[in-house]
Amino acid sequence: xxxxxxxxxxxxxxxxxxxxxxxxxxxxxxxxxxxxxxxxxxxxxxxxxxxxxxxxxxxxxxxxxxxxxxxxxxxxxxxxxxxxxxxxxxxxxxxxxxxxxxxxxxxxxxxxxxxxxxxxxxxxxxxxxxxxxxxxxxxxxxxxxxxxxxxxxxxxxxxxxxxxxxxxxxxxxxxxxxxxxxxxxxxxxxxxxxxxxxxxxxxxxxxxxxxxxxxxxxxxxxxxxxxxxxxxxxxxxxxxxxxxxxxxxxxxxxxxxxxxxxxxxxxxxxxxxxxxxxxxxxxxxxxxxxxxxxxxxxxxxxxxxxxxxxxxxxxxxxxxxxxxxxxxxxxxxxxxxxxxxxxxxxxxxxxxxxxxxxxxxxxxxxxxxxxxxxxxxxxxxxxxxxxxxxxxxxxxxxxxxxxxxxxxxxxxxxxxxxxxxxxxxxxxxxxxxxxxxxxxxxxxx
Amino acid sequence: xxxxxxxxxxxxxxxxxxxxxxxxxxxxxxxxxxxxxxxxxxxxxxxxxxxxxxxxxxxxxxxxxxxxxxxxxxxxxxxxxxxxxxxxxxxxxxxxxxxxxxxxxxxxxxxxxxxxxxxxxxxxxxxxxxxxxxxxxxxxxxxxxxxxxxxxxxxxxxxxxxxxxxxxxxxxxxxxxxxxxxxxxxxxxxxxxxxxxxxxxxxxxxxxxxxxxxxxxxxxxxxxxxxxxxxxxxxxxxx
Numbered sequence: 277x278x279x280x281x282x283x284x285x286x287x288x289x290x291x292x293x294x295x296x297x298x299x300x301x302x303x304x305x306x307x308x309x310x311x312x313x314x315x316x317x318x319x320x321x322x323x324x325x326x327x328x329x330x331x332x333x334x335x336x337x338x339x340x341x342x343x344x345x346x347x348x349x350x351x352x353x354x355x356x357x358x359x360x361x362x363x364x365x366x367x368x369x370x371x372x373x374x375x376x377x378x379x380x381x382x383x384x385x386x387x388x389x390x391x392x393x394x395x396x397x398x399x400x401x402x403x404x405x406x407x408x409x410x411x412x413x414x415x416x417x418x419x420x421x422x423x424x425x426x427x428x429x430x431x432x433x434x435x436x437x438x439x440x441x442x443x444x445x446x447x448x449x450x451x452x453x454x455x456x457x458x459x460x461x462x463x464x465x466x467x468x469x470x471x472x473x474x475x476x477x478x479x480x481x482x483x484x485x486x487x488x489x490x491x492x493x494x495x496x497x498x499x500x501x502x503x504x505x506x507x508x509x510x511x512x513x514x515x516x517x518x519x520x521x522x523x524x525x526x527x528x529x530x531x532x533x534x535x536x537x538x539x540x541x542x543x544x545x546x547x548x549x550x551x552x553x554x555x556x557x558x559x560x561x562x563x564x565x566x567x568x569x570x571x572x573x574x575x576x577x578x579x580x581x582x583x584x585x586x587x588x589x590x591x592x593x594x595x596x597x598x599x600x601x602x603x604x605x606x607x608x609x610x611x612x613x614x615x616x617x618x619x620x621x622x623x624x625x626x627x628x629x630x631x632x633x634x635x636x637x638x639x640x641x642x643x644x645x646x647x648x649x650x651x652x653x654x655x656x657x658x659x660x661x662x663x664x665x666x667x668x669x670x671x672x673x674x675x676x677x678x679x680x681x682x683x684x685x686x687x688x689x690x691x692x693x694x695x696x697x698x699x700x701x702x703x704x705x706x707x708x709x710x711x712x713x714x715x716x717x718x719x720x721x
Numbered sequence: 722x723x724x725x726x727x728x729x730x731x732x733x734x735x736x737x738x739x740x741x742x743x744x745x746x747x748x749x750x751x752x753x754x755x756x757x758x759x760x761x762x763x764x765x766x767x768x769x770x771x772x773x774x775x776x777x778x779x780x781x782x783x784x785x786x787x788x789x790x791x792x793x794x795x796x797x798x799x800x801x802x803x804x805x806x807x808x809x810x811x812x813x814x815x816x817x818x819x820x821x822x823x824x825x826x827x828x829x830x831x832x833x834x835x836x837x838x839x840x841x842x843x844x845x846x847x848x849x850x851x852x853x854x855x856x857x858x859x860x861x862x863x864x865x866x867x868x869x870x871x872x873x874x875x876x877x878x879x880x881x882x883x884x885x886x887x888x889x890x891x892x893x894x895x896x897x898x899x900x901x902x903x904x905x906x907x908x909x910x911x912x913x914x915x916x917x918x919x920x921x922x923x924x925x926x927x928x929x930x931x932x933x934x935x936x937x938x939x940x941x942x943x944x945x946x947x948x949x950x951x952x953x954x955x956x957x958x959x960x
Contacts, residue, residue: 516771
């Protein structure tokens with residue numbers, strides 16, 4: 277009797293560039309949007325044959341465009357074919373972010389995330405029962421458990437301080453890996469819509485089955501003419517059919533701010549758009565509302581999820597695997613509600629994360645009067661703090677909570693300064709103890 | 722918990738409404754499975770506006786239905802009306818008669834037996850620019866045609882503003898015998914409960930189908946290929 281080695285088709289077939297199989301269904305091939313945290317929200321990435329609609333109703337910011345630039349940069353970086361439909365497509369592509377050449381990006385991000393506070397935090401004495409808890413996290417790291425198989429090729433690490441080099445753009449245009457489609461034709465009776473779709477169909481008719489990214493950053497902008505709501509909905513319908521017939525392509529579409537507002541196309545406008553696209557999110561920036569900026573100083577806008585892709589299943593993979601949304605069965609609080617999400621744009625990257633209040637004023641904060649030994653430590657540390665200059669405070673001997681108060685004391689005007697020989701008055705500072713969840717999954721509030 | 726067999730009766734319309742946060746795809750798939758599985762004389766025509774054949778095939782395969790084989794032996798037909806040439810340039814004056822004619826032709830071409838017609842979306846036709854009058858005519862003609870040929874009809878309609886039913890929904894509510902209403906939880910998304918289903922019926926006297934009001938709606942939790950139903954307050958997190 278002889279044995280034959282079983283080889284599955286999966287192991288023999290070569291994966292497409294920058295793609296991988298979805299954890300939910302092996303039939304689904306996903307590709308990265310360029311933002312790891314957005315990939316997590318989408319359930320690992322954007323599936324091929326699906327479309328992503330990014331609505332950004334805030335007129336004073338361009339976070340929607342930023343997501344599209346990530347989408348393009350990721351496609352270019354991992355060698356996929358990219359098609360940009362815009363009147364200023366080349367300018368749009370030239371503004372895309374790029375990868376730092378030599379510096380390991382994870383190290384760079386770690387520095388940015390820490391903001392130099394890690395050293396100070398490390399010196400804070402933590403109660404023994406909380407000492408073993410893991411660090412509070414609000415977003416998914418690039419080496420998240422779910423994304424552990426994600427190689428650098430699947431989701432490149434981009435840096436907003438870098439621009440895509442000009443020679444890269446010219447090279448990929450020459451090799452037809454970047455196709456720039458300007459908006460041509462007449463806009464009568466929505467024929468511009470059907471003409472654009474026809475040009476994309478011609479592009480996808482290429483027998484090469486490598487993944488194609490279609491990016492339309494501003495559908496309905498003035499260069500598209502005077503589009504009616506039904507024209508835009510027709511475009512989404514035709515685009516969905518087109519993607520279903522060309523399962524190696526995916527698309528990201530954005531609308532101008534005034535069209536992204538719910539109600540532009542009548543009641544339920546956002547819902548209609550979301551029904552006709554596979555994934556639909558709104559990035560509601562805070563720039564138009566100063567009260568929201570002051571309420572959430574560490575975020576730049578709210579994320580609303582309308583629809584999520586599920587090309588081969590009833591349940592979206594995001595519901596099962598997204599750590600940020602926190603409604604998966606594997607999370608600690610199964611059956612809990614969905615997390616509120618927000619985004620922030622830092623110097624080097626865009627991050628989607630759970631919306632949380634700051635420690636100051638947060639509902640999970642407990643303020644207690646300091647214990648007797650804590651006062652003793654403060655008092656012993658007082659003279660050295662007193663003699664230090666305001667610009668160079670020494671924090672070696674004092675607890676972090678005491679230091680904050682003492683810095684304010686040293687910043688007093690000289691007129692109220694007391695003689696050095698006077699006994700320092702014990703400062704009745706309040707100890708701040710921030711409580712965190714004791715469950716392993718910190719995304720479930 | 723839902724009487725799928727009794728809901729899709731020959732010659733009558735079952736209306737399925739859903740919202741964006743709680744799509745009713747699972748109900749359409751279960752209606753198909755309940756109609757086709759275990760019956761040798763069952764036929765089904767899927768009229769798809771979204772044209773998502775791959776998804777129908779993938780989900781049905783997990784319910785033990787081989788769609789490719791059923792297509793071959795003509796017990797299942799898939800009508801992708803989105804690919805019709807008339808849909809490429811929709812105008813307010815364009816007729817939707819071709820959809821009705823396609824369904825009639827397919828019904829006639831199918832083998833003898835109990836036939837179920839599933840229309841997966843009617844709202845999109847109006848959103849894209851077809852006139853309300855045309856969509857209304859199509860829905861009335863479909864009900865009339867299925868009544869004459871003794872074919873069970875299921876129409877899914879998306880509700881975008883729950884408080885204000887649109888004109889097509891008002892027409893469909895008049896035409897239907899049973900109405901399955903899928904709604905999301907008012908408290909938002911949850912991992913344990915995906916939504917709830919209420920059943921409204923016009924036959925209240927001798928109908929075997931019992932009404933399920935919104936106050937006692939059956940809740941469900943979606944899995945990747947199925948839905949698990951349970952009474953309100955008996956979810957895994959409650960018990």
